[in-house]
Amino acid sequence: MAHTLIIGAGVVGASLAHELAARGDQVTIVATHPNGGVASAASFGWLNASYYLSEAHYHLRHEGLAAHRRLTERLPGLPTTWPGCLWFEATGDAQEETATGLSALGYKVECLTKRDIAARLPALGPMPETALFFPEEGAADPADLARALIAASGAKVIHATVQSLTEAQGKATGALTDSGPILADRVVIAAGTGTAGLLRPLGYELPMLKRPGLTIATNPQPPICPVILATPVQEVRQDAEGRLIAPAAADHQSDTAEALGSFPVVVNATLTRLRTLFPGHEIHFARQAMALRPVPQDGLPVAGPGPIPGLWIAVMHSGATLAPVVAELLAAEIHEEAESPLLQDFRPARFA
Template sequence: RLWGTNITRLEQTDLAVLESQVDEAQFSLVKWGLHVPEEGTIEAYAAAAKLIAHAQSLGTKVLKESVTGFLKNDKGRVSGVVTGSGHVRGSHVILAAGLGSVPLLATENIKLPLTGREGLLANTAPTKKQYLNTLLRLPGLHMRQTLDGRIVFGASFAGGQPGDDPQATAEDLFNQVQKTFKDGNKLEFGHYTVGVRPDPEDGYPILGSTGLEGLDLAVMHSGVTNAALVGELLAKKILYGIEDQMLKDYRMDRFKSYAKL
C-alpha cells in the first residue's frame, strides 16, 4: 500500500467468489490470499507487434538484421552498429538483446554479469469457457487465461526448471491445472515452450550506461513487466540528459566484476 498499490487480503469465501470456476478445495489449502485489481497480463508478442507498427506509422524504419558489433567515431563514441549486411549509423544505441548482450559487449572488452535460466511454460488448447478472471497464483502453480481461451501455466514466475523430460514436466503441471478447476477434466493439453531468461548476477535489472559513450543497456527479468517504465526512464536520460534516481541503483558499475576483459 505504501507504493500506492490497491492490494487487499481476501479470505477463502472471497477467493471462491472471485474465481468461481476454481475448486474450493484449492482455497482451503492456502487459507487466504491477496488481490491486486490493477495488475493484469499482456501477450508480449502482440504488444510488441502493435508498438512496432505504430512506430512505423510515424516513420520508424525497422531492419531485421543480426548485429555483430558497434561502430565508433574517432573519439571512441558509439555511432551505430555493424550488421551482416553493412553498417547502420545512429546518434545513440540502446542494447536490449537479452543474453545476446553478453557477446556484443564482449566485442568491446566489457564483461556483462549475466547468465541464462531456463523456464517452462505450458498451454491448454483454446477453450470457449471462461475459467479465470485474474492471474492466479497457487502453491507451485501460476495460471492466466488468454483472449483466445488458452490457459497459460507454469510452476514459478522465477523460471520453473523443465527437467530432463520437459514434455513430462508439462503434462504433470497440466494434471495439476485440471485438478484446480471444477470442470478441469474438459480441458485439453496444448503445447509447452522452454525459454531462457536473462538472469543478472544479483537478480536485478541492469540499466543505463555501459562505460562507452553513446551506448546504453537494458537487460532484466521480467522484461515485459518492466518495459514501459524502463523505456520511459531511458528515453529521458538519452534525449534530455535527465537520469532518474531510480536508475542509479541499477547501473552496471555496481558490479565488482564490471571491468574491461
C-alpha cells in the same frame, strides 16, 4: 534528427523504439528474430509489483504498472488487461507478512476469506482458507505488445544478426551485421541474453544467470480464470481466446533452475497441476514457447549508459512489467532531459 539504432525487437526494444520515436528520433531496429522477440514470446505476461527484490526494485516495478496504463491511454487497443491477481503462494503468517509489507509500501492489497475466493473464482478446485488480491495487477502478451509498439513507432526494422558494435574515436557508431554495417548516432542494446556477447569486445562483462523458461497454452476453456492466479503449485491466467497460459515452473518469478528437464515430463506435470486447479475441465496442451530469460546476475534490471559514449544498455527480467517505464526513463536520459532516481540502483556500472 538523431538516428538511434536499437538492437532487439522484443518488448524492451519495442518500448524504447516507441518512446524515442515520440521524441523525434529516426529509429532503426535490428534483430535476428521476428518482431516480438524470443524471450518476450515465452513470457507469462504478468504485470505486477508484488514480486520485488529490494525497495528500489519495488518502486520501479510499481511505476512500471503506471507506465503500462499510460501506454494504453496513448494507444487504445493494446493487448493489456487489468484483471488483478488472486495470490496465495504463501499461507498463514507468511501471507500476512506479505500483505503487511506491500501495504506499507503503498500497494493495494485486499485480504480475502474462503467465501470471497469462491465468489471470485468458483471454478477453482482446492479452495484456500485465505488469499490476497492485488487489484493493480495486469496481463499482456509481451510479444503482441512489442509488435504493436513497433508498428506505432514507425521504426525501420532490419532482420539481420549483429556481429559486433562499431565505434570511432571511442564513440558508438552503429553495428556490423551479416547484411552489412548500420550507422547511427547512438546505439541501444536491448538484446536480452545476447547483450553480454555484444559488450564483451568492449572489455565489459555483464554477468547473466542461466534461466530457461517455458510457457504453455492449453486448448480454449470456458471462462474459468477471470484473474491472474498465483498458487503454491502453479501460476496461471486465461487469455481472450479462453486458453490457459501457464509457466512450467511453479513459481516462475523466483525460479532458479538452470535446466527444464524432459519436455514431455515438464508439460504433463504442468497440465496435471492445471487439471487439479480446475477439476472437471478437459484441459489439453495446445502450444508452447521456450527461451532463455534475460536475468542479470543479481536478478535486477540493467538500464543506463554503456562503457563507451553513445551506447546504452537495457536488459532485464521481467521485461513484461518493466519495459514501458524503463523506456520512458532511458529515453529521457538519452535526450538529456533528466537522470532518473528510479534507475540509480540499476546502472550497468555496478558490474564494472
